[in-house]
Every structure is written in C-alpha cells, then in structure tokens.
Amino acid sequence: MAAEHSLILDFTIVLGSAALGGYVANRLRQPVLLGYLASGLIVGPFGFKLLNDVNLIKSLAEVGVAFLLFALGVEFSLAELKRIKDIAIKGSLLQIGLTATLVTLVTIMLGWASGLTQGIYLGAVLSLSSTAVVLKTLTERGETNTLHGQIMLAILIVQDLALGVMLAILPALKEPENLGSLLGIALLKIIVFVAVALVLSRWVIPRFIRSIAATENNELFLLAVTALCLSVALFTGYLGISIEMGAFVAGLMLSEIEYSDQALAKVLPLRDTFASLFFASIGMLIDPGIIVNNFGTILGLVILVMLGKAAIILGIVLKFGYSLKTALITSFGINQIGEFSFVLELVGLDLGLISNDIYLLLLGTTAITLVLTPIWLNNAPFLAHKLTQIPFLVKYLQRFEQPKSLSIPETINSHVVVAGYGRVGQVIVNILQGQGYPVLVIDNSEAAIQNLRNHQVPYIFGDADSELVLEKAHLATAKALVVALPDPASTRLLLKRAFLISPGLEVIARSHTDQEIDLLTNMGAKEVVQPEFEAALEVGRHLLITLGESESHVRNLIYNIRADRYVSIRPQKI
Template structure:
C-alpha cells in the first residue's frame, strides 16, 4: 500500500510540475516542452529530489514515446507530401545525407568520436528539425500557406518519416561486424515487417476498426487503438527492433483507414499526457552543473548547428529552382534540432553511442535552438534585403532565380498580371478570363500551373517577386497588377519592384493584416483589400438592405469606407 502511495504521489508531482512548467514557458511565448524539461530538472534527483522512484516514471515515459510515434504515424499524409513531393523527398534525402556526411566527417577528423557508427548517429540526430516549433512559428506569422511554409512542412514531414527508419537502424549500427552488413540486415528485417504490416493494415485493420466503430462505444474504440499501438510495438521489440518503430508503423496502419481522424482525436490526449512524462523524465537527467560548466561549448554548438544546417538547406532549395527569398526563409525556419531528436538520443544513450555528459550537452543545445527558431526566421527578412543591396552578389544569384516555364502564347500586352493563383487569385483570373480580358499569371506551384496549362491561360512559373519573373511579365505594357500572394513579405517586395519598373501601373494588393493596409498603400498600391474587412462589409451591406437602407446611400457609405482604407471601422477591431 505504501509503494502504491509513493507511485501515485510521484505521478501527481510529475504531472503537476509539467503543467506548471508548461504554463510558465507558454506565457513567455516558448514551446511547452521546454517547460517540461525545466520541471523535470527542478523535481528530479539533481534538483529538489522530490521523486523517490524514477524507474516507474521512466516506464510510463516509454509508453509516452510509443504514443508520440503512434500519433505521428496516424498524422502522416501522403497528400500533403505530394504537394511539393520533389523537394520533400529528394530534398529531404539530400539534406539528411549531406548533414550526416558533414557531421560524421568533422567529428572523425577532429577526433571527437571514436567510431564511424558514432559519427553517423550524431549526423542523423542533428539532421532532424522540429515540426512542432516550425509549425507554431509559421502559424503565428500567418505563413503556413506560403511557398516557403509549404516547403518547410514538406521537408519536416519527410524527416518524420525518416525518423522511423533511423529508430530501426540506430540500435544496430554499434553491433560487431561490417557496418554495411549489419545495417543491410536490419533494413531487410524492417522491410519484411513493413510488408507484413501493410498487408495487415490493408485487409485486417479496417475490418476490425469498422466493427468496433459500429458499437458506437468510445471506450472500446480507444482501448482497441491502445492495444494495437502497444501490441505492434511489442512485436517489433521481440524482433530486435525498437518499440518506437513499432508504434510508428501501427500509426501508419491506421492512417489510411476511414476512421483515422477519429482515432487521432482519441489518441491525442493520451499522447500529450504521456509525452509530457517523457520530456519530464529527460529533464530529470539534466545536471545543472554540467550545463553551467559547458555553457560556452553549448553556445558554440548552437551557433554551429543553426548556421551549418541553414547553409546545407539553402543551396538545396535553390537547386530545386526556388528563389533566394524562399531558400533563405526555409533554411532559417528549420535549422534547429527537433523534439524527436530527444527520442533518438535516448536510443543512442541506451546503445552506448553517446555518453551521459554528451547527452546533457545535446539537451542544452537542442533546447536553445528551439527557443531561437522564431528569432532566426525574423532575421531572414533583413538578410534578404541586405543581399539584394549587394550588386555583385545579386548578379550571381539572379542566375539561380530562373523561370521554370515561359509564356505559351508569345508576347502579351494590354493585359492584367495576376500574382498568385490560389483561392483569391484563382477567382480573379476566372472572372477576367470569362470576360475575355488578356491575363498573365505569375505562379510557382506546379499543380496550379498544370491547371493554367489545361485552360490555356498564359503564365510564367516562378516566384512573382523575382526580378527575372517580373521582366517576363511585361509590366510596362500591362493595364494592371493584382497581387494575391499568401506571403506578406513577397507582397511587399513585389510591390516595390513593380512600382520601380512601371511607376504608373494600377496595382491592387491583398493585405493580410490591418498593419499591412498602411504599408502597402505607402508603397504605392492604388487599392488595398483586406479580406476580413471585405467580409464584414458584405455582411453589413446585406443586413442594412434588409433593414430598409436605400441602395444608393448604402453604396456611397461602403465606397467611402473602402476609399479611406477602412479607417471608419478599424478602431472597433
């Protein structure tokens, strides 16, 4: 009875500390997992020593890792990966391979590791970036649907997929025998397991899940998911693979089932609860003295990692034909070490690929890179502007900003240029095309270009704010320019360059925030449209007409609000 009370007390302390630490760092605008790490340090053996039986917490933490990887597998989306599949798959493979190769070479050259296996492990570990932190940063900046946002998320999804393979290979690379034979045997074992899992996932799992769902019992549905996750994890452990790869594969088996979204909704609370135990348990291993004594080394590692990964990612994005701006933003957004590196680090520690002290240095380095991610992305814009002010450097970089498609219908004049063929730009192009107005689209999405090609609408493929793309748009002979880009920075840059090329051109721009209304107007846009305000005006127009407002008076009122850039209604929002 006493031992049960000790366990219950320890569990209460861990969860309470995680909630408190997570709340504090969240209020400071930082990732909550840093709060979990900090709370683990405070209550752990090297802190206040409040936890008396860490072994039980460690066992629960392993379940947390299993749920973490299970949810990752369920969330895996081939559709999202397919949007920018070339850079997602080939680019990620290049990024992981180059990072691993460089890290291994550097560590072996300076004698910082004793064996090739250790260098490869470090390279794999540092090649991973943080999906959670990058997505949070993009969301806060309103850039999830931008070109660089899509590329970042695609690379991160591919990295998450590669994590499953890393978790299978890492325990084997330190085994005796030629490395290629050991890894080859593990890959053969993983492939055989995946084939069996795909067959079961395709034919058996949907039937079982469907029958459980027909009971309309939430309890049975959740229990089935937990049993599937843990059972597949145990099978992989019996095969000599890690439980993490088993949990990930179990998630993949659910991902293609009709009830995948429902399954994810049920598992997420469990994942978040047990995952917090995992990160707290990591925090318990942190020795503050080691971190303080090695602070200079940690800060040096942070600089090397963030600058080094950015320099690896930058040319890869350029290699796939994207602009310098997109490449810089992408490289500055995913140059941190990811939260799943913690999972890989634990496996490496268990297999003696890293020492305890090295593990602690890694924890400190990872935590700092996660904190600095938003700042790194903020520094991208000044860096891009500085590069554009260097004539010699820009003359070289312009060769990389090449249009991937040219006009299909020869020269064009007296036309309307539409930058962006998304939800807004697509409607504009459709209406202009129906009215037989000449239109030219600037777009960098292959899927959008395919649609334009089918409709025989002239286009130039590439980033709309690139100088070479604008040179092909014939702005000096155009009647108007409509900027419907999802990226605020691209919108401003395009507006500046277009105004410099054609000072008298009628430019209509889409603003994403109230602040942008004034910025774009000052940069020379004749008309700036803010979607939220326009939606409100449309609702009010219908409402006031219903209440008996005269159409002429109503039209004049709305026109005055638009002419004044919504000043009359801004103070109320």
C-alpha cells in the same frame, strides 16, 4: 497528497506557467513558443523543481505532438504535396544522407567520435530537424501554405518516417552482422503501416466519420476524431515508427472527406493545449549548469550544426530548381536538431554508443537549437533579402532570380497581372477571363505553371517579388496588379518593387493579418482585401436580409465597412 491530486497540481503548474510565459513572450513581441520553453525550464527539475512527476508530464506532452501533426495532416493538401514530391522524397533522403556523412567524417577527423560506429550514430542524431517547433512557428506566422513552408514540412515528414528506420538500425551498429535483417524488418513495418492506412482511408474511415457525423452529436464527433488520431499514432509507435508519422497519416485520412474542416475545428483547442505541454517539456530538459560549464563547446556545436545543415539544405533546394529566396528561408528554417533526436540520444546512451558526457552535450546542443529556431525562422525572410542585396554577390545571385520560363504574347497590353496562382489566384483568373480581360500570371510552382500551359494562359515561372521577374511582366502597360500570394513578406516586397517600375499601377492586394491592411494601403495598394472579413461580411449580408433589412441598406452598410478598411469590424485590441 493523493496521486490524482498530484497529477492535477502538476498539470496546473505546467499549463499556468506556460500561459504566463507565453503572455510575457507575446508582450515582448517574441513567439509564444519561447515562453513555453522558458516556463518548462523554470518549473522543471533544473529550475525550481515544482513538479512531482516530470515523466508523466512528458508522456502527456506526446499527445501534443500527435495533435500538432494530426492537424497538419488534415490541412495538408495532397495536391500541394504532389507538386513538391521530388524534393519531399529525394531531397529529404539526400539531406539525411549528406548530413550523416558530413557529421561522420568531421567527428572522426576532429576526434569527437571514437570510431566509425559512433560517427554514424552522431550523423543520424544531427540529421533530424524539428517538425513540431517549425510547424508551430510557421502556423503562428501564417506560412504553412507558402512554398517554403510546404517544402519544409514535406522534408520534415519524410525525416519523421526515417526515424523509424534509424531506431531499427541503431542496435545493429553494435552488431553490424544483423544490419541487413533489422533494416528489412523496419522496411516491412513501414510497408504494413502504409497498406493498412490505405485500406482504412479508402473503405473504413470515411464511412465511420460519416456515421458519427450523422448523429449530429458534437461530443461523439470530438471523441471519434481524438480516438482516431491517438490510435493511429499509437499503432505507428508500436511498430517502431514515429508517432508523428502516425498522427500525420491519421489527419490525411480525414483531409479528403467533407468533414475535414469540422474535425480540424474540434481538435484545434486540444492541439494548442497539449502542444504547450510538449514545448514546456523540452524546456525541462535544458540544464543551465551543463550549458554554463560547457558553454564554449556547446556554442561551437550549435554554430557548426546550424550553419552546416543550412549549407546542405540550401544546396539541395537550389538543386531542385527553387529560387534563392525560397532556398535560403528553407535552409534557415530546418537547420536545427529535432525533438526526436532526444529519443535517439537516449537510445544511444542505453546501447553504450555514447558516454554520459557526450549525451549531456548533445542534450544541451539540441535544446539550444530548438530555442533558437523560432527567432531564426522569424528573421529568415529579412536575412534572405539582405543576403541577396550584398553588392559583390548580386551578379552571381541574379541567375537564381531569373524567370525559369515564360509564355507572354508579344502584343500583350492593358492586361491584369495576377501574382500567385493558388486557390484565390485561380478564382481571380477565371473571373477575369470570363469577362474577356487579358491575364498574365506569375507563380513559382511547376504544377501551377503546367496547369496554365494546359489552359494556354500567359505566365511567368518565377518568384513574383523578384525584380527580374517583374521586369518581364510589362507592368508599365498593365491595367492592374492583383497580389494573391500566401507569404506576407513577399507581398510587401512585391508592392515595393512594382511601384518602382510603375508608380501609378492599380494594385489590389490580399491581406493576411489585420495589421497588414493599413500597411499595404500606406504602401500604395488601392484596395486591400482581408479574406476572413470578406467571408464575415457575406455571412452578415445574408443574415441581415433574412432579419428583414432592405437590400439597399445592407449594400450601403457593407460598402461603408469596406471604404474604411474594415476598421469598424476589426477585433478590439486588449
């Protein structure tokens, strides 16, 4: 078969099997990511060997990583990053340092490492977590904008930046006398990249994108955005910094200009297609034979790594003042070994830092932690809730649930409690204050609380779904509760606890999914608002009036749609 036909065949096999695997996983109510991983295992070199050129597929899979991080960069809010900048930088470096130190000590003490050099190397490998897998799982769950989602992604981005430094340092482990010069070169490369990125994002990229957009040609716009993403990623790869970091920064360059939403919409189909290739390529690395023959050892390593990293991350997040629930979900979410640890493992093998046997064990351990991540992360909120309900831990854990600070007038009464002060919450507060209603806001963001202080708006600094926080909100005398939280699990828990305090409370809640509309209504919410449906209703209202329908008819139509909880306009299930 001709080479070009061979590539098309391989491409078709991977995408087709990924689609089938994703469908099966979805029908089994599992993340589609697990289906992609399984499909890679089945068609790969350790499965039915259906591919002619696995390395070429892996090269194309890197494009998926680039698009994943590019989309994250476009969506990532610099304002949101500022509110968690301390844990993003200090917390990430602390996590990498503590993990590497602990792994070094444990592996040397247990005899798993032949010396300090190998111990440090293993510490570097195990300190990284998976940006791609965590991001994909958070996106599927709609949690990229939650506090724990933002913390996870911020830590992961700094880890990706640290990868470049690690790759520069690894050769020096064989020649310690060159460590200083190699580290200096690595830092110089990072400084050069940041400087170039700042210049491009300020004076070049905005003008370039505006010029392309002015042509009103969709094909040119897509090509320009794709070229920008891949070229910046390749530049960072050339410098020895991870391509993830380059793609993420390319997205940030677009995030602050007016065409960011258009760029995101264009790149999403490409992202999803190539991302499936990436996750399938990880599945191709899983050798069932190695896992079966070394099951006990690999299982022990998986448990040690995931529990050890979770404990370190839990302590760090708590140290930075976040709630126990946020700390638990974050620690459960990024306690795996990252996909770029595969790169460090291969480099270590080439440099002779590890033997082939250890390389295969690391490969199997890394792959299993990645497979377990979607399951672990999906159950993290439930596990966090159960842990905080253990009787003998309740008194100890309550100190993490207490409001960090509050500012509430002693005479507050007949007020509206607004849970969540993000973009939706801020608009609601402005509307209520404009009409003269007293407001009390609950939020767990220091930046949001500082904004409320500056505007002298009563607030409680803490998790809105915490019983101890809700007890301070005077729900018994409140007129209504508005729930504008970005986290579906927290929304449900908040409703449950709010009604225990004030059974007759009027609640208006934001829904994140179609299924949640009925669930929140059955829990007692008087009104459940689905933002996407509301946007569609407003567009539809303007359209019908433009087409000649009377204002009163359109108003009645929209009223009826809202009255039946959007049932008539919900997408039909297949």
